[in-house]
Amino acid sequence: MMKIGYLGPKATFTDLAVTTMFPQAEKISYDTIPECIDAVSHGKVELGVVPLENALEGSVNLTIDYLIHEQSLPIVGEIIAPIQQHLMVHPYHVNGWKDVQEIYSHSHAIAQCHKFLHTHFKKAKYVYMTSTSAAAKFVSEHPHLHIAAIANRLAAEEYGLTIVRENIHDYDYNHTRFIIVRRQNEELTIDSPLYAGDKTTLMITLPKDQAGALHQVLSAFAWRKLNLTKIESRPAKTGLGNYFFIIDIDQKMDDVLIPGAIAELEALDCTVQVLGSYPYYIV
Numbered sequence: 001m002m003k004i005g006y007l008g009p010k011a012t013f014t015d016l017a018v019t020t021m022f023p024q025a026e027k028i029s030y031d032t033i034p035e036c037i038d039a040v041s042h043g044k045v046e047l048g049v050v051p052l053e054n055a056l057e058g059s060v061n062l063t064i065d066y067l068i069h070e071q072s073l074p075i076v077g078e079i080i081a082p083i084q085q086h087l088m089v090h091p092y093h094v095n096g097w098k099d100v101q102e103i104y105s106h107s108h109a110i111a112q113c114h115k116f117l118h119t120h121f122k123k124a125k126y127v128y129m130t131s132t133s134a135a136a137k138f139v140s141e142h143p144h145l146h147i148a149a150i151a152n153r154l155a156a157e158e159y160g161l162t163i164v165r166e167n168i169h170d171y172d173y174n175h176t177r178f179i180i181v182r183r184q185n186e187e188l189t190i191d192s193p194l195y196a197g198d199k200t201t202l203m204i205t206l207p208k209d210q211a212g213a214l215h216q217v218l219s220a221f222a223w224r225k226l227n228l229t230k231i232e233s234r235p236a237k238t239g240l241g242n243y244f245f246i247i248d249i250d251q252k253m254d255d256v257l258i259p260g261a262i263a264e265l266e267a268l269d270c271t272v273q274v275l276g277s278y279p280y281y282i283v
């Protein structure tokens with residue numbers, strides 16, 4: 001049975017994504033994103049699944065930065081899943097839930113519910129946890145504290161909490177991209193009706209202090225009609241103002257167009273690394 005590491009504990013959104021995509025797998029939970037990625041690099045699990053980007057809040061920087069700076073593993077697949085956030089408390093506090101003093105969750109989940117929290121919990125303190133289900137678990141283990149968690153329905157069931165407000169995320173379209181990473185860049189073959197297409201992700205470092213470099217980079221894709229679905233800059237961590245770009249192209253690595261674009265970028269003195277060319281699945 002395939003072993004898959006995921007950001008845990010049980011009942012995170014990552015857990016839901018893994019269960020949907022790999023119903024037969026043996027799931028191993030890790031408390032943090034770096035621990036999960038390390039487990040893949042050390043061969044403890046065959047695949048790892050971690051969150052990469054949310055439609056409301058943007059990238060999960062910890063994932064991108066850890067993959068780029070600490071453990072470079074190829075991305076071999078992606079799962080895009082809907083995210084529904086609920087407010088939950090220990091059953092002891094169901095009546096007084098409006099007066100909770102602290103709200104626990106993952107920073108991305110809290111950010112997805114800012115409008116709701118600002119309206120209903122002006123005085124509450126937010127406490128950031130490693131995942132939404134870690135927050136639910138904490139709330140269930142501290143019944144004497146007047147606190148709430150933001151997490152999904154499975155977490156409420158798993159940790160015996162009561163949902164007091166459903167769907168508190170601020171915008172209906174709330175989806176998160178989870179990436180599947182592997183030690184070796186072997187193609188992942190999943191025969192799934194959720195298959196929705198392929199992507200190639202590149203990391204590009206521009207030459208220093210060259211006017212128009214980004215424009216030239218984009219034109220290498222533009223004239224080849226390579227459609228980009230994401231472009232994002234992240235600090236290179238080598239000095240203020242030093243950035244690299246992460247670019248997603250909405251097609252599989254081919255023999256001509258993408259290698260041609262990469263060669264053109266290298267001729268411009270860019271450094272290019274292919275982070276993965278992989279299928280994506282929409283839940």
Ligand SMILES: O=C(O)C(=O)C[C@]1(C(=O)O)C=C[C@@H](O)C=C1
Nearest residue numbers: 012013014051106108131132176
């Ligand atoms: O905490 C979880 O449940 C996760 O799976 C992490 C995570 C994230 O990092 O974005 C995943 C989906 C939601 O966007 C909120 C939290």
